[in-house]
Amino acid sequence: MEGIFSDRITDVPRSFIREILKVALDHTFISFAGGLPNRDLFPVQELKAASAKVFDVFGNDVLQYSPSEGMEELREFIAKRYHDKMGLDIPVENILILTGSQQGFDLLGKSLVNEGDSVIIEEPSYLGAIQAFSLYKPGFHPVPLTEEGIDIKKLKKVMLSVKPKMMYTIPNFQNPSGMSYSESNRRAVAEILEGTGTLLIEDDPYGELRFSGSPRSSFKSLLPDNTVLLGTFSKIMAPGLRLGWLVAPGAIMDKLIVAKQASDLNTGNYVQCITYQYLMDNDIDQHIRLIKECYGRQLNAMLESIDLYFPKEVYHNHPEGGMFLWAALPGNLSTRKLLDIAVKDKVIFVPGDPFYINRNETNTMRLNFSCMDEATIRIGIERLGKAIKQLLG
Amino acid sequence: MEGIFSDRITDVPRSFIREILKVALDHTFISFAGGLPNRDLFPVQELKAASAKVFDVFGNDVLQYSPSEGMEELREFIAKRYHDKMGLDIPVENILILTGSQQGFDLLGKSLVNEGDSVIIEEPSYLGAIQAFSLYKPGFHPVPLTEEGIDIKKLKKVMLSVKPKMMYTIPNFQNPSGMSYSESNRRAVAEILEGTGTLLIEDDPYGELRFSGSPRSSFKSLLPDNTVLLGTFSKIMAPGLRLGWLVAPGAIMDKLIVAKQASDLNTGNYVQCITYQYLMDNDIDQHIRLIKECYGRQLNAMLESIDLYFPKEVYHNHPEGGMFLWAALPGNLSTRKLLDIAVKDKVIFVPGDPFYINRNETNTMRLNFSCMDEATIRIGIERLGKAIKQLLG
Numbered sequence: 001m002e003g004i005f006s007d008r009i010t011d012v013p014r015s016f017i018r019e020i021l022k023v024a025l026d027h028t029f030i031s032f033a034g035g036l037p038n039r040d041l042f043p044v045q046e047l048k049a050a051s052a053k054v055f056d057v058f059g060n061d062v063l064q065y066s067p068s069e070g071m072e073e074l075r076e077f078i079a080k081r082y083h084d085k086m087g088l089d090i091p092v093e094n095i096l097i098l099t100g101s102q103q104g105f106d107l108l109g110k111s112l113v114n115e116g117d118s119v120i121i122e123e124p125s126y127l128g129a130i131q132a133f134s135l136y137k138p139g140f141h142p143v144p145l146t147e148e149g150i151d152i153k154k155l156k157k158v159m160l161s162v163k164p165k166m167m168y169t170i171p172n173f174q175n176p177s178g179m180s181y182s183e184s185n186r187r188a189v190a191e192i193l194e195g196t197g198t199l200l201i202e203d204d205p206y207g208e209l210r211f212s213g214s215p216r217s218s219f220k221s222l223l224p225d226n227t228v229l230l231g232t233f234s235k236i237m238a239p240g241l242r243l244g245w246l247v248a249p250g251a252i253m254d255k256l257i258v259a260k261q262a263s264d265l266n267t268g269n270y271v272q273c274i275t276y277q278y279l280m281d282n283d284i285d286q287h288i289r290l291i292k293e294c295y296g297r298q299l300n301a302m303l304e305s306i307d308l309y310f311p312k313e314v315y316h317n318h319p320e321g322g323m324f325l326w327a328a329l330p331g332n333l334s335t336r337k338l339l340d341i342a343v344k345d346k347v348i349f350v351p352g353d354p355f356y357i358n359r360n361e362t363n364t365m366r367l368n369f370s371c372m373d374e375a376t377i378r379i380g381i382e383r384l385g386k387a388i389k390q391l392l393g
Numbered sequence: 394m395e396g397i398f399s400d401r402i403t404d405v406p407r408s409f410i411r412e413i414l415k416v417a418l419d420h421t422f423i424s425f426a427g428g429l430p431n432r433d434l435f436p437v438q439e440l441k442a443a444s445a446k447v448f449d450v451f452g453n454d455v456l457q458y459s460p461s462e463g464m465e466e467l468r469e470f471i472a473k474r475y476h477d478k479m480g481l482d483i484p485v486e487n488i489l490i491l492t493g494s495q496q497g498f499d500l501l502g503k504s505l506v507n508e509g510d511s512v513i514i515e516e517p518s519y520l521g522a523i524q525a526f527s528l529y530k531p532g533f534h535p536v537p538l539t540e541e542g543i544d545i546k547k548l549k550k551v552m553l554s555v556k557p558k559m560m561y562t563i564p565n566f567q568n569p570s571g572m573s574y575s576e577s578n579r580r581a582v583a584e585i586l587e588g589t590g591t592l593l594i595e596d597d598p599y600g601e602l603r604f605s606g607s608p609r610s611s612f613k614s615l616l617p618d619n620t621v622l623l624g625t626f627s628k629i630m631a632p633g634l635r636l637g638w639l640v641a642p643g644a645i646m647d648k649l650i651v652a653k654q655a656s657d658l659n660t661g662n663y664v665q666c667i668t669y670q671y672l673m674d675n676d677i678d679q680h681i682r683l684i685k686e687c688y689g690r691q692l693n694a695m696l697e698s699i700d701l702y703f704p705k706e707v708y709h710n711h712p713e714g715g716m717f718l719w720a721a722l723p724g725n726l727s728t729r730k731l732l733d734i735a736v737k738d739k740v741i742f743v744p745g746d747p748f749y750i751n752r753n754e755t756n757t758m759r760l761n762f763s764c765m766d767e768a769t770i771r772i773g774i775e776r777l778g779k780a781i782k783q784l785l786g
Contacts, residue, residue: 005648006506009504012651012655044453044455048445052441060435102655106655106656117399136399240663255403258402264495
């Protein structure tokens with residue numbers, strides 16, 4: 001049956017991260033490998049209350065097919081929140097509700113990418129986006145991340161050599177690296193892209209989870225006509241809702257709606273109504289504060305125990321928010337090899353290589369800090385430190 | 394911004410049906426245009442109870458990311474139901490939960506269709522599937538439907554002239570035509586496809602809604618190794634769940650899971666758990682009986698009033714289940730023109746042409762009978778009869 005497959009699907013690997021998650025189901029392991037929000041913080045009672053109420057408020061149509069664009073009231077809520085929190089004025093008709101923001105990558109690929117089109121991508125970048133875009137066979141142009149954001153010199157060079165259709169970025173607390181673009185880096189990127197016709201894809205799942213430092217300008221405010229901005233309820237409420245959204249210029253929105261209809265007709269009205277009811281009856285900002293306090297404490301525990309247990313030659317960054325920390329072994333030591341050792345001591349993480357285009361071994365690794373309490377984090381980092389020392393000899 | 398779009402998206406029209414649904418929101422209209430299940434039959438109280446219970450049963454992970462394949466228990470339920478109802482033995486690992494069965498068309502297109510690949514499609518066929526497959530730029534080979542099923546002679550001819558990658562069928566109470574394949578038609582199709590490597594896509598959203606006649610063999614039983622079977626909870630529970638599934642051979646399943654990950658990671662665990670809880674606590678067969686009795690009565694009201702109010706020259710069929718009836722004006726009279734007249738008398742339907750590949754005018758139309766009570770159906774058909782008489786002169 002080999003010959004039956006499309007060319008586009010045969011190149012896409014199964015997600016290494018999802019594979020590693022299967023190992024992580026063994027609860028005797030300490031896993032820094034996950035990319036999951038903390039289940040203990042899900043607003044369970046509040047969603048239970050919202051789901052009990054939703055039929056009385058909206059009637060039986062809660063369970064009916066619904067507009068492909070998404071629930072009007074929910075889109076209005078999102079627009080108002082952008083206004084209040086970020087000073088962005090976004091017309092409701094430019095907001096499309098998604099079945100998780102992952103769907104946004106697929107719809108953008110579907111609507112915009114012809115085979116061979118150039119797409120700029122951060123190096124490293126989010127695997128789910130790489131997978132989704134890959135299916136439309138673009139030519140990826142990876143541009144490295146620095147501690148300031150994207151490497152501006154290299155970005156300029158790519159922009160001079162090709163005319164990219166789009167540039168995919170996660171400017172706040174990136175997955176996998178936890179890095180954020182500085183304000184001046186954002187402005188430099190916007191200046192380079194201005195007037196080029198390259199669409200900037202601003203993926204912002206973690207932007208609300210800032211523990212320290214101050215908020216930066218969104219690309220949507222710096223390049224208003226040329227940015228597609230993606231958001232999600234997965235990290236501030238719960239991923240099991242599968243509810244995200246995107247903001248796009250009108251001309252693009254029309255095509256995205258066609259792609260959305262073809263993909264799943266519409267996002268489930270039931271979860272949209274329940275989520276909207278939750279947002280009406282609860283203070284989401286109060287809930288986000290809880291999440292930030294918890295993740296912030298856990299990050300601190302990780303940073304403190306890294307200082308205690310990792311050899312000094314190991315690089316690591318200091319994320320100001322989000323769910324991930326990035327570390328690198330000295331020289332060309334492979335984190336795949338480190339994982340082989342670490343697994344034996346029942347601690348796992350994700351080696352960096354799946355986050356790069358076409359690399360088999362790297363010295364980098366992603367450490368998740370959202371899912372474990374501080375005590376477990378300390379034990380896990382101690383074990384991992386031991387494994388690193390063993391690898392270093 | 395015109396130059397930014399992909400070739401694949403520029404050819405796909407917005408759904409005419411969704412456009413017409415906007416008109417139908419005016420409640421003074423009588424609409425045979427919808428394709429919606431009857432909202433009065435949604436199991437609202439039962440789903441309310443299930444959603445209240447689901448966290449106590451499954452814990453907080455109800456709201457977490459979940460396997461791309463879908464919830465294990467739900468897939469087991471589906472497998473058992475195929476066994477009990479249709480005598481099909483389907484391993485759980487061959488079942489993939491979908492965000493509505495619409496997503497199945499997208500995943501199949503993504504995984505299987507290269508540009509220019511031949512795809513056999515019924516004429517007329519379901520618009521949502523045409524849209525989804527179109528994005529992967531196949532060459533469509535429409536084969537007309539007869540009252541017995543697909544036109545066997547023409548199917549043979551196509552199978553001799555091209556080597557189709559797949560054949561898309563809705564053998565039970567088709568959308569839009571309400572037609573079903575006879576038992577002998579199914580066997581003839583299976584014989585023609587056997588051993589050819591052409592994959593049969595058996596889309597079965599309405600199969601459980603049979604009001605009369607007796608069940609026929611599924612293609613999955615006639616061509617077990619070469620059939621992908623799609624099902625959905627939309628027509629037997631509610632579409633607002635966005636919950637469907639597909640059954641596929643193992644080799645194909647691996648690729649479909651990759652495509653699923655790239656499309657939306659996984660279908661929402663929350664609605665999967667609620668639906669599963671509903672299925673555990675209620676008798677879905679009893680609920681399906683209610684739906685069938687209601688739709689059956691409404692179909693009878695439609696048939697009786699067509700006999701009363703339509704001119705005898707108008708063709709119509711006698712569906713044995715589902716949600717749609719198919720009618721045709723005599724000669725080449727256009728149902729688009731009929732709609733222009735009917736709208737003035739506040740009755741609407743869907744003209745046949747969007748269900749064909751590349752046709753602007755047809756004499757056919759789709760009449761939905763699932764959404765209105767019998768009295769309203771009679772008034773609507775009387776109005777439509779008047780419009781037809783006016784068009785006939």
